[in-house]
Amino acid sequence: MPCRWGSARIGLTQVLPAPENMTNQDQQEQSNPANEAESAAGEQKLIEDRLAKTAQIRAKGLDPYPPRYDRTHTLVEATKLFEYAEIMASSGVGDDVEHPRTETVRIAGRVMARRGMGKAAFIDLKDGHGSIQAFARQNTMGDDAYEIVNLLDIGDIIGVEGSVIRTRRGEVSVEVQQVTVLTKAMRPLPDKWHGLQDQEIRFRQRYLDLISNENAMKNALLRSSVVKAMRDFMHGEGFIEVETPILVPVAAGAQATPFETHHNQLDRDLYLRIATELYLKKLIVGGIERVFEIGRLFRNEGLDHDHNPEFTTIESYQAYADYNDVMAMVENMVSFIAKETTGSMVLPAIEGVRPEIDLTPPWPRLDLREEIVKQTGIDFVEVRDAELLSDAMRDRGIHVEAGSAWGRLLDKVISSEVEPNLIQPHFLVDYPVEMSPLAKHKLNSDGIVERFEGFVMGTELCNAFTELNDPVDQRTRFEQQEKMRLEFGDDQADRLDEDFLVAIEHGMPPTGGVGLGIDRLAMLIAGEESIREILLFPAMRSM
């Protein structure tokens, strides 16, 4: 597989267009140094054929890559224009009510298929909105203009001028008066009937996926709609959108391994952020009472069907709110986004993938402690020691990573025994303090913090808490995390961020905050099981 693209790239460099001042013949000779007797094979030949046609277009005094094209209608608009003309004709309006036709339109799109008929040809065109057939006939175009039609290849982008008609077989078509080559393509498109099947090429060359597979385009557009609906919701709730640093001196605010980088001028090591949390809370300190950021996070970890090293989250913080307020906001936001993007708060069942998912609020709140007891018999209030917890886990056949801290072990219990059951949306509520260094203690509950996580389809969607604003307690929690890093070699422990501590020492109001994975939300709404179907350019191993 490596050589598939490797050789292709070499192939293109071999046939790069010649300089402007060369004649067409020069170009042909230049582009094929191996002379005509030894013609190129395979992909190289396909490219050379297209280069030859490009030269012929130039020989006619035409630019195969003109700078712009005045299009009057998208393909969908052109179809609608005709349907309107047809309706008018049916009520006797128009020059020829038997054969309605529109005014002359100018459309543009990619050639998806060609059906040549000698002195006539049918061309299927596709643009960003839809598709339409172009019908080219030599006698309506003239001999000279029609020659261009014979120089077209699948994949070329062309402009077509003509009026819209319906052919005898009933296909709405633009009857071509003039064809303009807007972009000559050098490489063929994937199989027109089967589309692009090779997953690897779909991810590495997403543009081909978008051209050939409807679902790829659908997901790309859905992702955009999800983010737009999210912004609309947040702005509607009075939140201010901000952007905070991606290159940070301390990768704090979450438990994850960061990417490292270096600023030359400052001669300073920096990290790519693993969370937006602490900067946003600084803004709460500063008096922006409702704030959110939609942005990319980077975590130097493995990749699988729902993890990518860079992913997008929304984090929001609201002064004077607690985690109960945030829970209501999350279920309202997610259901609103579903309604806006799909028309319903109930996501349809998908055969072999999932049942119907009902996102209508309120989502059930499940007490974390009770839920773990119910699924495993383990009560984390009783088993407050890493050794005891490890034993209890082993008794129940749960994999135990040697030397893990108590909080990490419990996290494992939750993710392997509790989460997978949460297919319909649920909130797990009230976590132990050991695994939540940024959340505030719950009143009258020893060792428990006001934290919740939202789950759908057995995976985490969001993580939220009543934010810890006691600077003394926060410093202690950070110190515990730093200790964990040393004691357990846990380089994913959170880090002490002195700047942040100084900020909240100035006083941060009571605040509720949440982080929610946008890629996972888009997966859920799209009904996709892999994050790679949602990310346009997922991380891939180098070839």
Add this chain to the structure above:
RNA sequence: GACGGGCUAGCUCAAUUGGCAGAGCAAGUGACUCUUAAUCACUAGGUUCGGGGUUCGAGUCCCCGGCCCGUCACCA
């Protein structure tokens, strides 16, 4: 990281027990002025992911490596 599946023409896929590497689409030439997976005839197109081995003979069997997918592990 471990185990399993996969990689064959530009694309989609075949190839029996180890026995001449094939088809459809795309491409080229020719025919064809209402097709729509157009049709018909002909032509060309291959380092079978890379490297090594066994064998008279390897797409096929063995070893090493690469990439993709899946499961597990890790990971919010």
